Amino acid sequence: MTVDKILFAFFAVLAVASAVLMVTRRNIVHSAVFLITTLLATAGIFLELQAEFLFVVQVILYVGGIMVLFVFVIMLVNLDVSLHMLQFNRQRFVAAALGLALGAQVFFALWVGGHSLRLPSGASLQLPPKNSEAIGDALFRHYMLPFEIASILLLVAMIGAVVMAKRKV
Amino acid sequence: MANDPSEKGPAPEPPGGKAEGAAVPPKPAGEGAAAPPKPAAPAAPAAAAPPKPPPPPKETGPKPVPLDNELVQRLKARFGDAIREATLDRKQAIVLIAAAQLREISRYCRDEEKFDLLTDLTAVDWPKREKRFDIILNLYSFNKNERLRLKAHAAENEAVPSVVNVWPTADWLERECYDMFGVVFEGHPDLKRILLPDEWQGHPLRKDYDILTQDTAWVRENLGIESGQ
């Protein structure tokens, strides 16, 4: 459907463009804003794929939660310092050349072997309509153990961070 | 005024200390008697006292009289010549001291005589006098419910010892005094103008400062208007 494609193109371009801008901006708050835009554009692609739950999680956790804290911390830091620092060192031409070379390779590989790379099509139609329940099922039935392990890992990391921060206060 | 025992008579300003002392001059006995009990419960008699129509105020009036009570004696015993003069004006005790000794006397008054509150610190300008400024300290003692006024003469460019480390409240008061009179307090932590802008020229409360001599340049520069009339 054309509208879908237009939307996809819009989100994709937005995501890539803001990702580039995020890296190249001098002002760290602007970088954060572009990172937020990238994440939102990605979320938009999720929504377009009718993965509403994923979309919502992306927005609530990454954009609404983590990035708020990012911005919070960034604002506390003295910004003037970063403005006067050298943003890229002299390797940038080498880096650009390497990046271009890599891009060319990937493009070439796709160009040549694209026909062998078959993506499953029309998956969205076969998804059960309530995909949040499906995710819940998957997380708490099939992948219970990894899920819990990941949770414990995060908990440990959090406690560690608190302990480290507290000691210096 | 002596025969004018207002309701302020009994308790006010300097009574407590001097009551026992050589009960000084033409005070009515009533005042001296009422003074010792310091809880100022001056009571009905004073208030009920008929406000005797005062004589034409222009001729007779309250006059300063010399004061010699125990407090003054103690001060004199302790500081000798630094206590120049003690007077009683409108029933208020005034002790004239040497400016150089101001801090020591202040500390003594605070610690030994329990004048723990510096009510006010200010100055009066007498340009015709050799030492043109009166530095005035109004003290109050909670224990005795009594006020005492210290007065010191200071010449125009003479540094007066600061009493900030005796009474922290003197900080702003001395700054104001400096601002208004240009009296320099030695030992003040941060002596700068307080009410007027920092760059202002002149000290307004001096007698030779008036609307013609005020700092019009500052006003023109900073506010962009012509000042004065």
Place this chain on the structure above:
Amino acid sequence: MNAEHDNSGSTVTTTVLGADEIILNMGPQHPSTHGVLRVKLKLDGERVVGSECIIGYLHRGVEKIAEHRSYQQFAPYVDRMDYVAAVSNGLGYCEAVEKLLGAEAPPRARVVRTILTELQRIASHLVWLGTHALDIGALTPVFYCFREREEILKIFEKYCGARLTTHSFRIGGLQYETYDGFEQDVKRFCEDFAQKIDEYETLLTENRIWVGRTKGVGILSAEDAIALGVTGPVLRASGRKWDIRKAFPYAAYDQYDFEIPTGPAGDTYDRYLVRMEEMRQSRRICLQAIENIPSGPIMAKVGKVLKPPPGEVYHSIEAPKGELGYYIVSDGTTQPYRVRVRPPSFINLQAFDRMARGALVADVVAIIGTIDIVLGEVDR
């Protein structure tokens, strides 16, 4: 518009996160500095690590003006200092000059003065309460307070024609007799006012947020208060029972029963309670005084031209904000040689730094409010 960017002051301190100390400039145009007070706050995050009050924006040179006016001419000027409590200012000045003259107001004048001054105290405390509560975020009490204050101002208006800067007293007594119905007006106000105070208290006194915002905030010990020259309700809330109305009774205060409320801890909450109680006591004084206003003249014979004999006098009264003193030097002419005003707000404000250190930005406005300053009096 208000925040000044004091980059020179934003020194980087080496704390863990490299957090800056910032200089926050509050005022002179800020909603809760009660006029044109400017406070420079040095903040670590939101915690105050240092402060400096910058005043003088309202300086009008009142003391200089006095030297060029006759004694009577200067009387209206004092109303413009603490314009929230003009009557108290006038009382202090008139009594100081009377003392300088050796004159004395007749009993009737003294009682009327007492009533008006106590009403003024209530009005001043009402303004304080309303704005203080507003600073802390309670939007409603201010309107209730101004409603009652309006009644007091109406009494003033009926008495002398002015509401705010009344110039209601004259040296030697009063210019005007009380109007017909003065007693009833005051009485009606006082009778209604009892429940009105209770009404304010239901909104605030036991409110958890209010208590949380005021208890333990801006603590000033009695020693500190005395060292810093603080007087009035602020001193009393620190536990020192001292009130000039009792210590050196003036006007007609020696005839009436009233208590001096004090507070145990010297924090903002205690100052709040002390002032609330003071309003009740003022009401009590008014009720006692209104019962028995002596008859007789209202003006002592002081003559038309005042020429006090040379000399000096210091006279102070218990203004709503603290000790309001006048030190007047006469050189025997018709104009005062020097009038020095000892303004309670000015000196109490000095305690701000002591109270604000270690507090949060939100406490700063509570502390400014609790000192109860009027910039007209601070700057004169």
Place this chain on the structure above:
Amino acid sequence: MIPAILQAIRPFIIPVVCGVVIVGVFPLMAGYIVLLERKVMADMQARLGPMRVGPHGLLQPLADAFKLMLKEDIIPAHADWFLFWVAPVMSVTMALLAFAALPIGPAFQIADINVGILFILAVSSLGIYGIVLGGWASNSHYSLLGALRSAAQLVSYETAAGLGLISGLLYAGSLSMKDIVQAQSDRGVWFIFAVPVGFFIYFVGSIAETNRAPFDLPEAESELVAGYMTEYSGFRWALYFLAEYANMVVVAAIATTLFLGGWLRPFPGYHQTLPGTSIELLDALPSILFLVVALYSLKLTPRQPVKIQKIVMLLVAGGCALLALVMAAALFAPDPVKIGIHGAFWFLAKVGGYVYAFLWVRFTFPRYRFDQLMRLGWRFLIPLALVNVIVVGSGMIVQENWGWRHPLLSAIVTTLIMLGVAVFLAYDDEKHQATVQAAGGE
């Protein structure tokens, strides 16, 4: 070609129209919420409120909007002009976006997303960027402090409010706004009675999330002048206000949907009908309410001092009477129409009630201090909400497996348990505070 395009965009037409209507109409509504707020405030403060523009100030919102649009748009020196420009737009966009999933009655909803409530939460949580970036971009310390406060406050209270919602969602068993209301209809009880503690937590959290007093620290006018919007003027400033009021309506709508029965009328399980007809007795309530208001206005009409006010009062009475008629007529209409109209009435009425509670709280309480706010959030609300989720969940299991059939039975038991927990937490917090103070500050 053109038919093809039409074909392609057809599914988008209705949502776009609805969106345009919301974007077009809501600002007006927000203006009238402001007027309502000022009138309620005036009433609580023994005064009249706006009276000048239009009868009883009824045109005040229009005048305000007009004035704000005409005001100069000031961008402070050294401000980050792009972010300064875009921040208020962000705020208001996100706030209005949330309306996409709000069901105003069963008939009026732009999109019924199956994670509707999460969608609303997600989108409304993005509004914070408008505040944070606007505060930062203003290049003013007041604004920056306001922005920082706002970020910290939102992150804290969103957690609490979200956990409060979860306890309700446990009963609902769905994230779709429609299904949530359906669940309340099926169980025959509003979830506020099933999980009162959850509702309370959400209420407090939602006040904090929308920066309303007593949690209005990001814009506390007595401390930070106006917080993050100190440097804003004119229409940008108005956009922030618009966002704030839109957010208020959004959180009220969430609460209404999840806890107050959405578009259900009171006592959804009571089906007594008027003898001889199929009209349920309680469905007559809206008509009766409007009729009462109409009669009251009519009674007030002669007392109005000015003629124009009399006319306005008459108009109000007439309008209410008309609405009463509409409500009554809807009773005889086919079911979808009837439920649509009555549902919209009840939904809006509940949202209005919730917003009124916001105003009421605002004019009654002083403002919290920032550390107290954080303490309340982290030491009281969040633990309480966590325990609440567990207790309510256990209650449900008990109810379903051991046959406490009455829906309110487990509610009462869990609420009592939660009250105990709350008392414990409050006590613990006070003890902690005492030790902190004894140790001389934190």
